Amino acid sequence: MAKWLSAYYEDNIKLAADIIKKGGLVAFPTETVYGLGANALDKLAVAKIFEVKNRPDFDPLIVHICRKEDVFLYADQIEDDVEKLIDHFWPGPLTIVVPKKDIIPSIVTAGNTTVALRMPKNNVALKLIEFAGVPIAAPSANPFGYISPTSAFQVADTIGDKIDCILDGGKCQFGLESTVVMVKEGKIFLLRPGALEIEKIEKLLGKNIEFYKEENILSPGQIKKHYSPQKEMILIKPVINQEKIDYKATIEKLYRVLEEKSIDYKNVYLLLPSYDFVVNDGFGVVDYFSISYDLKDIASNLFEKIYLADKSDKNVIVVVGVKKEGLGLSIMNRLEKACNYEF
Ligand code: TXA
Ligand code: MG
Numbered sequence: 001m002a003k004w005l006s007a008y009y010e011d012n013i014k015l016a017a018d019i020i021k022k023g024g025l026v027a028f029p030t031e032t033v034y035g036l037g038a039n040a041l042d043k044l045a046v047a048k049i050f051e052v053k054n055r056p057d058f059d060p061l062i063v064h065i066c067r068k069e070d071v072f073l074y075a076d077q078i079e080d081d082v083e084k085l086i087d088h089f090w091p092g093p094l095t096i097v098v099p100k101k102d103i104i105p106s107i108v109t110a111g112n113t114t115v116a117l118r119m120p121k122n123n124v125a126l127k128l129i130e131f132a133g134v135p136i137a138a139p140s141a142n143p144f145g146y147i148s149p150t151s152a153f154q155v156a157d158t159i160g161d162k163i164d165c166i167l168d169g170g171k172c173q174f175g176l177e178s179t180v181v182m183v184k185e186g187k188i189f190l191l192r193p194g195a196l197e198i199e200k201i202e203k204l205l206g207k208n209i210e211f212y213k214e215e216n217i218l219s220p221g222q223i224k225k226h227y228s229p230q231k232e233m234i235l236i237k238p239v240i241n242q243e244k245i246d247y248k249a250t251i252e253k254l255y256r257v258l259e260e261k262s263i264d265y266k267n268v269y270l271l272l273p274s275y276d277f278v279v280n281d282g283f284g285v286v287d288y289f290s291i292s293y294d295l296k297d298i299a300s301n302l303f304e305k306i307y308l309a310d311k312s313d314k315n316v317i318v319v320v321g322v323k324k325e326g327l328g329l330s331i332m333n334r335l336e337k338a339c340n341y342e343f
Helices: 010-021 043-053 068-074 080-089 123-132 152-159 198-205 247-260 295-311 327-338
Strands: 003-006 026-028 035-039 062-064 094-099 114-118 165-168 179-184 187-192 232-236 268-272 285-288 316-320
Touching (some): 026 123, 035 123, 080 198, 295 327
């Protein structure tokens, strides 16, 4: 089992940094989700990340840095819009894909000539990178395809026996991975929706984000099934009436789907966005992502609640979704990939 260190003590962050320096693997908190970190300049250390996660080697990693200016150490050319994004949103949940310098080993970028860079807004993560003295390559600290961890416990439960250290910094603030973008010849492409709303990026740059579509998969955000629980999960998309969610009609749709699929309510672990959605008794478990409909709350509880549902003794997870605007776009992106069926 990994060494469990509380990040409350700075000395523990130093111990974890030593493990990184020596080529080990450390799970650490960021403002989005827990990352599984290794020295990004050490090929063998990075290879261990792929092994532990069972991650396909065509799927590139994000390199985490602790100073904005370090971007010049690893990126080859920086367009004006990239500089604007960095100035405005770093540290924060925005990952930027830029042409890479040779110092970044190709295992990190899965052979791509670009590298994904991000400066997290979490003091434990920033100190860990600083003390390690190297950039840290880190995917989310979960087995490939499974729900991302938002607490140290979740990391321990899934990959705790395969890594060297878990740095426990409490629950992650956002609970949803960073937004991944690429700037190319003045255009900005969305590779993965995430914790930073695309509307904010568009406002800053004064241009629309384009949805990147290419034959070869650039981001596993683009793989169809991802972020999934082991159990069957059904997604009920909200019914929208005049731009607003119709709570009552949405719940009626939920009942219709359960009826059609002959699912016994007792076996259902039902997850609702907020208390605005009212259901009758009879479900195995009913839980809510937030009290009043608050997308930040919903995002921050999303993976944790699905994880708990997956661990429960109920055999079907039913999730009612949110409206696709702001963070709602990222939340629905994760839910659509996590579910087996959507209605
Ligand atoms: O919030 C986050 O981004 C978390 C924390 C730990 O920082 N990390 C994370 O990493 O979610 P991961 O590996 O689960 O997702 C990284 C995303 C993937 O969609 C990957 O394909 C994309 O970034 N990516 C990385 N390098 C890329 C590159 N060179 N070109 C295109 N996409 C890239
Ligand atoms: Mg991931």
